[in-house]
Amino acid sequence: xxxxxxxxxxxxxxxxxxxxxxxxxxxxxxxxxxxxxxxxxxxxxxxxxxxxxxxxxxxxxxxxxxxxxxxxxxxxxxxxxxxxxxxxxxxxxxxxxxxxxxxxxxxxxxxxxxxxxxxxxxxxxxxxxxxxxxxxxxxxxxxxxxxxxxxxxxxxxxxxxxxxxxxxxxxxxxxxxxxxxxxxxxxxxxxxxxxxxxxxxxxxxxxxxxxxxxxxxxxxxxxxxxxxxxxxxxxxxxxxxxxxxxxxxxxxxxxxxxxxxxxxxxxxxxxxxxxxxxxxxxxxxxxxxxxxxxxxxxxxxxxxxxxxxxxxxxxxxxxxxxxxxxxxxxxxxxxxxxxxxxxxxxxxxxxxxxxxxxxxxxxxxxxxxxxxxxxxxxxxxxxxxxxxxxxxxxxxxxxxxxxxxxxxxxxxxxxxxxxxxxxxxxxxxxxxxxxxxxxxxxxxxxxxxxxxxxxxxxxxxxxxxxxxxxxxxxxxxxxxxxxxxxxxxxxxxxxxxxxxxxxxxxxxxxxxxxxxxxxxxxxxxxxxxxxxxx
Amino acid sequence: xxxxxxxxxxxxxxxxxxxxxxxxxxxxxxxxxxxxxxxxxxxxxxxxxxxxxxxxxxxxxxxxxxxxxxxxxxxxxxxxxxxxxxxxxxxxxxxxxxxxxxxxxxxxxxxxxxxxxxxxxxxxxxxxxxxxxxxxxxxxxxxxxxxxxxxxxxxxxxxxxxxxxxxxxxxxxxxxxxxxxxxxxxxxxxxxxxxxxxxxxxxxxxxxxxxxxxxxxxxxxxxxxxxxxxxxxxxxxxxxxxxxxxxxxxxxxxxxxxxxxxxxxxxxxxxxxxxxxxxxxxxxxxxxxxxxxxxxxxxxxxxxxxxxxxxxxxxxxxxxxxxxxxxxxxxxxxxxxxxxxxxxxxxxxxxxxxxxxxxxxx
Numbered sequence: 052x053x054x055x056x057x058x059x060x061x062x063x064x065x066x067x068x069x070x071x072x073x074x075x076x077x078x079x080x081x082x083x084x085x086x087x088x089x090x091x092x093x094x095x096x097x098x099x100x101x102x103x104x105x106x107x108x109x110x111x112x113x114x115x116x117x118x119x120x121x122x123x124x125x126x127x128x129x130x131x132x133x134x135x136x137x138x139x140x141x142x143x144x145x146x147x148x149x150x151x152x153x154x155x156x157x158x159x160x161x162x163x164x165x166x167x168x169x170x171x172x173x174x175x176x177x178x179x180x181x182x183x184x185x186x187x188x189x190x191x192x193x194x195x196x197x198x199x200x201x202x203x204x205x206x207x208x209x210x211x212x213x214x215x216x217x218x219x220x221x222x223x224x225x226x227x228x229x230x231x232x233x234x235x236x237x238x239x240x241x242x243x244x245x246x247x248x249x250x251x252x253x254x255x256x257x258x259x260x261x262x263x264x265x266x267x268x269x270x271x272x273x274x275x276x277x278x279x280x281x282x283x284x285x286x287x288x289x290x291x292x293x294x295x296x297x298x299x300x301x302x303x304x305x306x307x308x309x310x311x312x313x314x315x316x317x318x319x320x321x322x323x324x325x326x327x328x329x330x331x332x333x334x335x336x337x338x339x340x341x342x343x344x345x346x347x348x349x350x351x352x353x354x355x356x357x358x359x360x361x362x363x364x365x366x367x368x369x370x371x372x373x374x375x376x377x378x379x380x381x382x383x384x385x386x387x388x389x390x391x392x393x394x395x396x397x398x399x400x401x402x403x404x405x406x407x408x409x410x411x412x413x414x415x416x417x418x419x420x421x422x423x424x425x426x427x428x429x430x431x432x433x434x435x436x437x438x439x440x441x442x443x444x445x446x447x448x449x450x451x452x453x454x455x456x457x458x459x460x461x462x463x464x465x466x467x468x469x470x471x472x473x474x475x476x477x478x479x480x481x482x483x484x485x486x487x488x489x490x491x492x493x494x495x496x497x498x499x500x501x502x503x504x505x506x507x508x509x510x511x512x513x514x515x516x517x518x519x520x521x522x523x524x525x526x527x528x529x530x531x532x533x534x535x536x537x538x539x540x541x542x543x544x545x546x547x548x549x550x551x552x553x554x555x556x557x558x559x560x561x562x563x564x565x566x567x568x569x570x571x572x573x574x575x576x577x578x579x580x581x582x583x584x585x
Numbered sequence: 586x587x588x589x590x591x592x593x594x595x596x597x598x599x600x601x602x603x604x605x606x607x608x609x610x611x612x613x614x615x616x617x618x619x620x621x622x623x624x625x626x627x628x629x630x631x632x633x634x635x636x637x638x639x640x641x642x643x644x645x646x647x648x649x650x651x652x653x654x655x656x657x658x659x660x661x662x663x664x665x666x667x668x669x670x671x672x673x674x675x676x677x678x679x680x681x682x683x684x685x686x687x688x689x690x691x692x693x694x695x696x697x698x699x700x701x702x703x704x705x706x707x708x709x710x711x712x713x714x715x716x717x718x719x720x721x722x723x724x725x726x727x728x729x730x731x732x733x734x735x736x737x738x739x740x741x742x743x744x745x746x747x748x749x750x751x752x753x754x755x756x757x758x759x760x761x762x763x764x765x766x767x768x769x770x771x772x773x774x775x776x777x778x779x780x781x782x783x784x785x786x787x788x789x790x791x792x793x794x795x796x797x798x799x800x801x802x803x804x805x806x807x808x809x810x811x812x813x814x815x816x817x818x819x820x821x822x823x824x825x826x827x828x829x830x831x832x833x834x835x836x837x838x839x840x841x842x843x844x845x846x847x848x849x850x851x852x853x854x855x856x857x858x859x860x861x862x863x864x865x866x867x868x869x870x871x872x873x874x875x876x877x878x879x880x881x882x883x884x885x886x887x888x889x890x891x892x893x894x895x896x897x898x899x900x901x902x903x904x905x906x907x908x909x910x911x912x913x914x915x916x917x918x919x920x921x922x923x924x925x926x927x928x929x930x931x932x933x934x935x936x937x938x939x940x941x942x943x944x945x946x947x
Binding site for chain 2: 391394395397398506507508509510511512513515516517519520521523524533536537539
């Protein structure tokens with residue numbers, strides 16, 4: 052590159068007098084064009100690309116940069132609201148406007164980088180599209196006449212909320228922090244828990260129109276390379292205009308879109324992400340999203356809660372022991388009820404059968420209609436309570452459940468036993484902690500109701516059969532979804548279905564094929580041996 | 586990260602389930618009719634015979650690791666033999682599926698859906714079977730791993746609940762209708778182990794072929810012996826040989842206290858699913874053979890047509906009795922050939938041919 056500063060110093064006053072080739076209209080549209088030495092051209096293009104002055108938050112500040120008492124016309128471009136004004140005023144503009152002596156004798160570009168910009172992150176770009184992308188995420192761009200590069204200064208100060216308590220994944224033990232919308236804050240939160248130099252955050256921008264920063268996190272000496280490679284391959288090959296949240300990203304990278312069960316675990320807890328990273332999984336964080344995705348995920352992962360890891364093992368066994376039957380109840384109970392009452396009455400003890408028959412005597416609807424009315428009412432109340440402002444929530448709950456429930460039974464629209472069935476199903480569904488799995492169960496419940504109504508246990512058998520086949524053929528990033536049961540591994544009974552004391556949790560999940568299979572030595576509590584020896 | 590092979594656990598569970606279907610439908614009835622009180626002894630005898638036979642088969646199979654029975658047929662007689670054998674096996678499995686669906690459907694209708702027609706029941710079986718066909722061999726074999734433990738628990742419950750009704754006197758006289766009937770004529774009943782011949786079709790897919798085969802033999806033997814033991818000790822043989830769906834009858838006796846007095850419907854869950862697995866695996870085996878014999882690229886697209894043909898054929902069978910007789914004929918008269926002689930002769934010829942080639946090559 053020609054050393055313009057040392058050997059042929061230009062006369063800045065004559066810069067605009069030099070006759071330059073006129074910018075053609077077609078050049079103006081070319082985003083991939085290189086930055087030129089003419090500030091005028093560069094400004095014209097940037098104004099065009101950033102829709103200046105229509106775009107009110109785009110700010111262009113023109114001024115003269117003074118180096119060795121020479122003035123160089125310059126321009127600073129940034130989005131107001133995304134940048135830290137103090138940083139620009141004190142460490143960029145002030146530095147550029149005051150005269151700097153180039154004592155080292157380097158060229159202008161080097162001089163600005165080394166002696167003028169008092170910034171910790173400054174880089175140069177040579178093409179417009181990358182420059183624009185970086186402006187959009189809160190950097191400010193500096194153009195200096197006679198230089199065919201743009202200086203990108205990290206001046207981001209995005210409006211973010213402070214880190215707050217996790218609201219959707221509450222736990223009685225363990226950390227309470229949750230992710231926020233700022234990617235760097237989120238990566239910082241994860242790194243706070245994973246103090247390991249092998250934790251890697253690889254950034255891949257997604258989106259054509261609006262490039263959203265996406266960060267793939269993994270621990271390089273634990274995570275299987277093929278899983279990491281697959282995650283990168285899927286994310287880097289996404290070709291969409293924009294992505295706003297990990298919920299959209301999840302749908303773009305999951306293995307089976309039409310499957311009701313979630314194949315990717317989503318969490319708002321950094322400690323949960325850290326725990327899974329230590330197991331050898333990969334986390335995906337996205338700028339603007341207060342959730343992280345964890346892959347690969349297997350069915351059992353969705354049944355676990357954050358506090359399972361933090362409570363003593365007898366407690367977590369107890370909690371899991373109730374959670375699994377609750378899941379089955381929430382999916383199957385209404386279907387089984389309708390199947391028994393319609394087709395298999397002989398299963399019920401005579402007294403109970405008479406009792407059910409008596410309560411249904413005055414109900415005018417067939418059982419299926421009765422059940423659907425109640426299930427739909429319950430779903431509507433649940434949906435409404437989610438959308439209602441917080442102060443109204445309890446009122447809605449009381450009106451919806453107590454008053455409406457009482458009235459609907461008194462009016463003989465449904466039988467009391469059905470209210471018990473629907474209420475038990477609804478309460479059981481709350482025991483399933485994961486929101487996506489909960490929704491899955493809600494969908495499947497209706498399927499099993501219809502199957503039970505059509506063919507009793509026969510219909511439910513077909514449903515279970517198809518469901519089991521769907522689950523057993525599904526994979527999440529190459530890992531069988533029903534691992535560790537299928538393929539069977541010892542961890543299924545020890546840590547996934549039940550739990551063992553933490554000192555016995557020696558191995559990482561084998562189905563992830565981690566680089567390091569053991570997470571702790573066979574004897575993690577050395578003090579036990581020391582005590583015996585002494 | 587994807588898994589290609591079927592694990593031993595998957596194979597053992599699924600093959601045991603497939604064996605359970607004929608046991609559920611008519612095998613105990615047939616067995617008690619033929620051998621009287623010696624039905625259990627006969628099942629133990631058959632288990633020993635099949636175990637020894639499969640040791641021989643596995644020995645003969647050693648040089649052909651990774652090959653299925655069709656490949657071996659090709660080694661022996663080239664493509665024509667491969668195609669002929671495939672067609673024979675496909676027809677056999679087709680008939681087996683039709684008669685099983687018809688018979689099981691009618692049994693289910695009798696106990697659960699008195700007001701429904703046979704066709705209505707069969708259409709449900711056909712839908713389930715077609716779905717399983719789409720999920721392929723891995724899907725169905727994995728399904729077996731959930732169902733089989735549930736069935737084992739079910740059998741455990743049956744044993745626990747019915748233990749007070751077990752009467753060992755029902756097993757005497759030990760030799761039942763006579764030693765010659767049990768040990769000579771009894772050999773023709775080997776068709777009950779038909780499911781094991783599937784091993785020879787899925788040989789390249791099994792992770793540990795030898796281990797999976799031996800464990801499957803043991804597991805299926807246990808299923809048959811325990812089922813017959815339970816039936817024969819609780820229901821005296823003159824009654825047993827009159828009963829269709831005998832194990833279902835047995836579940837009617839289960840009761841725990843005053844509340845759980847009738848659990849037969851819960852068990853019907855498992856029996857229906859067992860039948861689905863049976864039909865699904867046979868359908869998939871058919872497609873594997875079709876694919877190999879005729880080099881079909883997308884055999885899965887034939888699933889709706891084939892399922893429809895099976896459903897229609899099923900409705901052409903005039904009654905449960907006809908299907909029962911036909912199935913018994915297949916088990917007694919055809920299965921010994923399909924299970925014993927066909928693979929044995931093929932393997933012997935293939936070994937002779939291979940060793941002959943080696944000698945020629947010097």
